[in-house]
Each structure stands twice: as structure tokens, then as C-alpha cells.
Amino acid sequence: MYKSEMIKKIPQRQPKKKSRSNSPWMIALRRLFRDKTAMMGLYIIVFLILISVFAPIISPYDPIEDFNLSDAFQGPSMKYWFGTDWMGRDILSRVLYGSRISLTIGLASRIVTLSLGITLGALAGYFRGRVDMVIMRIVEIMDAFPNFLFAIAISVAIGRGLYTVFFALGFVGWSGMCRLIRGQVMAYRESEFVEASRSLGASNLRIIFKEILPNCMAPVIISTTMGISNAIMAEAGLSFLGLGAQPPTPTWGSMMNFGRQYIWTEPHMVIFPGLAIVLTVYGFNLFGDGLRDVLDPRMKD
């Protein structure tokens, strides 16, 4: 049989239509858009991002400047939808502005986590041996600290403030990411496509960044989404304790901390910032759950 005949017998793959890309990422994205849970979460996240971006336009009062002591401790009313605090500041405006801190910390602390976690995890998983030993010992030490207490200690050590929180939370969370990446890299480093790339003379860096890491992205994305919600919770906890962004900057945690003293008579001072935290974290958790279902069918529950 001639070669040309053989080719005819074997069904040749038709070139695909361009309109529907079939890369695994596009498939995942399409499934994501069909997933009701994930989309619900995404809507909440987008809603919150819009609020934090347009906070100056939509909030009825200035969160810091507009205090009016004669209006202090008012419950929700038409004038002040969420009521006022002990200085007569509008709680609605403060909650709206508070979303800026929460979202910024949630997203920004992930940058620290991701860069530390991915770099060290990839190094440990790829080079094994002594590098792995050293990095994993550091990770074990990090894991031996109760996370939240450690974040408190870092915040106190380098002084209170917004940047401190972002650094502390990023620094506390990286060990989990490092373990995750290390496991993934170790699983892929002996695989055939890495072998092929190596035999083509690719450098170690190229293999790590171009071959291995793109394959580990699904669990990284899932864990980052979940990490954002953890970071938002932790930020609220820190500012609840008086660390984090300092007053008069409105943060949900510090609003709850001040409201806590008046809980007997003015519960609205605690309830609204609290609900804001719940909504935000709920959004990220929903989205993370949906992402997990879409990206990682094995973990589907």
C-alpha cells in the first residue's frame, strides 16, 4: 500500500473553526460561565470592586470629614441608611470606603504569597536534594507558628499600618503555596514533555517557567482565590485588634472593634461592617468553590 493511500485511509483531523477555541483554558472558562455558583461569586466580587472604585461617588457622606456629634449613635434611618457611629459619621459611607482596604489587602497580600511560594516551591521541587531540604525546613518552621499570632507579631514588630498588614499576611501564607507548588513540580519534573524540552537543550529556568509552571496553574488559581478570602478575614481580625490601617481610615475590622464597646445599645455599629465582611468573603468562597469544580474535576464534591 502506498503512502498516499494510507493517508487517505486514516481520517485526518480537520482544521478547527476559529470561533470556538478548544484550548483547555477556554473550555474551563466556558464551563465557569455556565457554573451558577461561580458566577454568583463573580457577580459579588465585581459588585464589590465597583463599590470600592466608585466609593467617592456613591457614598452619601465623606467617611472621615463628615462627622456631626449631634447625630452620633443614630440607628438606621432615611438620612443615614446604616446609622451613625460615636462621632456621628455615616456608617454606610464608611462601610463603602472600607471595601477599598479589604480588597486591596486581599489581593495585594497574594502577590507576596505567590511570588515567595512559587519561587521557593519551584526551586525545592525542581532541584530536590539540598535546596529542597533547606526550603522545606523553613516551611516547617513557618508552619509551626500559629498563623494569626504570627501575623500579629510581624505587625507589631514592623509597626502598625496598612503596608504592614499586607506584608504580614503575605508572609504568613506563603508556606502553603510553597508546599503546593513543590508537590506539583515534583510530579511533573519527570514527565515526558519536560524530558523532551530538556533534550532540546532548554535551560532549567525555561523548563520551570515555560514547561512545568503553566501546568500547575489550576490548583494555584484555586488556592489563590481561597487565599484572598482568608486574607480578608485575617485583615479584619488584625484591624479588629487595632493593628492594620490606623484610624480614622475606615476599615471593617476597626469599625467592629469600636462598635464592640457599644454593642449593648448600638448593635448596628457592629452588624453592618460585619455583614460587609461576610458578603465579601462569601463572594470569594463561592467563586473559589466554582473554580475548583471547573478546573479540577478530581476535587469536585
Add this chain to the structure above:
Amino acid sequence: MLIPVMIGVSLVTFSLLYIVPGNSVEIIVGERAREETRENAVKELGLDKPFHHQYFSYMAKVTRGDLGKSYINNRSIKESIKKRFPVTFKLTLYSFIISVVVGIFVGVISAVKQNTSTDSFVRGVTLLGVSTPVMFSSLLMIYIFGVWLKILPVSGVGDGSIKYFILPSLVLGLNSAVFRARLTRSCMLEVIRQDYIRTARSKGLSEKVVIYKHAMRNAMIPIATNLIMSFGYLLTGSAITETIFGLPGLGSETIRAVFQRDVPAVMGYFLFQAVIFVTFNLLVDISYALINPRIRFN
């Protein structure tokens, strides 16, 4: 494994406290103390020595079982751990019981009734619970039980009777229960899909036997190891709850020490909690081998 980690923990904590802004001497002698008093205090505490010297002399004391004295109230750190740890332990124990009972029960129900309205209700509630910070639920509990219903004390331990622990344990316990319920559910679902469950069903066993004897047992492996870990988490993670409910436990005391830059106290508490944490990590590893004979211990 324990010793290198402890050395690392002590080194990290010590360096963190070393860079704390503000001099710890000022905490002891006050900001307006005379130069002389200040110098004496510095000498007495050895704060004029270089970093490594301070660290080694501290560690030498620790290995002899001496954790030093608090800068603030001059009490022995060991004594305060002895006094405060039981409160934290009680709180942990009660919340652990709540968490195990509620978490596993809810998780199993949700898995058995997968894709029914019960299941989606449970999933919604647990996800909401996972998203609620402890301080918010604590304050809600205080408002509901302390202000509205006025049936439970909301602060302190009073005479140490159980009613003072109900609210804080409920908060911590339910917070941990929602995580456990989610874990239990996904572990059960994993098992229910297996072939041996189909076999058990097809040989005519009642659904009860299938679920509670065949499925539960196998799902228990990851759940049980998580139990141990979560006890460790609860033991070291009750700081905010203790602070809000005014419980004189180790968590609230640690926060106080950190804020007042009470260096020896912070060191002592951190080391103590790290020992607990690492021990529980070790227990998890051992329990893997004990519970699941398929994993060999090496």
C-alpha cells in the same frame, strides 16, 4: 524534627522582637526614667549585649526549663502558662466536642442526601459559616444571648463554671464545625462513589448498614486525621474569641504580651504554642499510619 523546628521558631520570634520599634527598657522603667535607672535596667537584662549573645543566653535558660519573667508584671512566664492554659484547654475541649458532633453529623446527612434540598441548604449555610469571621459571630452571640435574651454571661470566667464557656465554645465550635461538615461531606461522597459501596448495596444490605458501616469507616480516615489537626488549631487559634469574651486564657494573654512588647512573655508563649502545634502535626503523621494500614510508616 521537633528540635530544629523549635530552634527556628525561637530564632524567628527572637529576631522579630529584636526589631520591635521602641525600646523594651522604656516599658519597664517608664519613659521619663532617669538615665541611670535606664542603664541599670539595660545591664540587668543584658540588652546591651549583641543579638547572638542575647539569644544564646535566653536559649540556655530555656533548656534549663526557665522561661524568664514578664517585663510588665514580673511574674514567672511558666506560672502564667500553668494558670492560663487550663482556660484555653477547656475552651478548646468544649468547642472541639461541638465541632465534632455537629460537623460530622451535618456532613454525613448532607452527603447521604446529595443533591436534595437538604444538601443544598447545608452547603449554603456551611459556606456562609466559613465566610463569617469569628469576631462577628462572637459579637452576634453576645448580642443575642447577652443583650436580647439575657440568659448567659458574656464576659469573663466568673467561678469557672461551664455557663461562662457556653458562648465562646459555641462560637469557636460552630466555626470549626462548618469546615468539618464540608470536609466530611466531600470525603463521604468520595467513598459513596466507590465500587465496594455498590457491591454492598447490590448484595442487599440495608442503606443504614451501607452508610454507617461501610461508607463511614472508610471516609473516617481523612476525617480522623483532620480531627487531631483541628484540635491543635483550636488550641492555638482562640486568641480573638478569648479577647472578646474576656477569658483569661493563653490566647488573649499572648495578644496582650505582643501589644505591650513583653518580650520574654511573647517568646515563652510562642514557644509553648509552637511545641503544641508541632506535636499535633507529628500526631497526625502517626495517626495516618495507625488508622490506615495501607500507608506504611517509614
